Amino acid sequence: AKNRGPGLVEVFDEAASHRSLDRLALRSELSHAVERDQLRLRYQPIVNLATSEILGFEALLRWHHPVRGVVPPDDFIPLAEETGAIIGIGDWVLAQACRQLAVWQRLPGRSRLGMNVNLSATQLQQPGVAVHTLGVIKDAGVSPGDICLEITEHSSIRTDVTEFATTLRGAGVNFALDDFGISYSNLSHLKRLPVGTLKIDRLFVDGMTAKDTDLGIVRAILAIADSIGLAVVAEGIETAEQRAALLALGCERGQGYLLGPPLSDEEATALLLGAGRR
Ligand code: C2E
Ligand code: CA
Ligand code: CA
Ligand code: CA
Numbered sequence: 001a002k003n004r005g006p007g008l009v010e011v012f013d014e015a016a017s018h019r020s021l022d023r024l025a026l027r028s029e030l031s032h033a034v035e036r037d038q039l040r041l042r043y044q045p046i047v048n049l050a051t052s053e054i055l056g057f058e059a060l061l062r063w064h065h066p067v068r069g070v071v072p073p074d075d076f077i078p079l080a081e082e083t084g085a086i087i088g089i090g091d092w093v094l095a096q097a098c099r100q101l102a103v104w105q106r107l108p109g110r111s112r113l114g115m116n117v118n119l120s121a122t123q124l125q126q127p128g129v130a131v132h133t134l135g136v137i138k139d140a141g142v143s144p145g146d147i148c149l150e151i152t153e154h155s156s157i158r159t160d161v162t163e164f165a166t167t168l169r170g171a172g173v174n175f176a177l178d179d180f181g182i183s184y185s186n187l188s189h190l191k192r193l194p195v196g197t198l199k200i201d202r203l204f205v206d207g208m209t210a211k212d213t214d215l216g217i218v219r220a221i222l223a224i225a226d227s228i229g230l231a232v233v234a235e236g237i238e239t240a241e242q243r244a245a246l247l248a249l250g251c252e253r254g255q256g257y258l259l260g261p262p263l264s265d266e267e268a269t270a271l272l273l274g275a276g277r278r
Contacts, residue, residue, distance in 0.1 A: 027083055041093065046253060048253060049259075098139075100115070104272055151176070196231060
């Protein structure tokens, strides 16, 4: 910007300083979000694609900011990871999701319902996290086997995480590798983590009915999963055509706007009491 005259440089600097002020404000507000009761969970159904039976839900975080309105997780989780606020937030998410599951499992015919919770790599690296996580699950009164922790493949997942996951897996907690296929070294994570489920990223589901490469990738992921005995959940199913294509390839479980958007707890309760019941 140096050569474009002093006026432009000033404008640029002003915008940049606004942005950093904005981030500073967000940072400090984020550190109070839990105690100010500004966080909410939405629950997206995970269903059997052939029968539409609801197998469980994925808990998805929202920040109800008093001025900004509902802030989506992609807009604040990276910041929360940077500041460490994700530790307190992640504890709240896990406890809240487990408590909600305990309530839903008491509904008629819902005792085996599952709950998927997203974990950030930062959370995994806290000392004592395995014992702590197990304590939160047990305090909520749910069985570890009904909880699935979703981990996004990430270069920062290191070997110390393997120990965490192995301890929790030993206690019955399930693990899913989230957004499978969109990052690198995903197959090596399968060797290091006790993962039971792959979640096919919606990028491939989105393209599979139009592009042969995406269809081929989905087919390859299903073949890998099958040969090493992993379950698969396809994400981002938006059309009946995508659902049919996945079923034709032998994919049994899915998630997406076609099957159900992320719901409030009241909406999900209504769904569990009414349609979708088997
Ligand atoms: P994700 O784990 O891959 O979650 C799936 C995202 O896809 C969600 O976005 C969901 O609302 C959206 N989605 C579901 N079905 C469809 C569909 O049919 N079409 C399209 N286009 N999108 C669909 P959301 O809720 O905005 O979450 C974004 C990401 O934020 C999540 O991606 C996850 O990585 C992260 N996240 C959400 N909640 C938490 C949390 O409690 N802790 C952590 N660490 N991360 C979270
Ligand atoms: Ca997820
Ligand atoms: Ca995902
Ligand atoms: Ca994602």
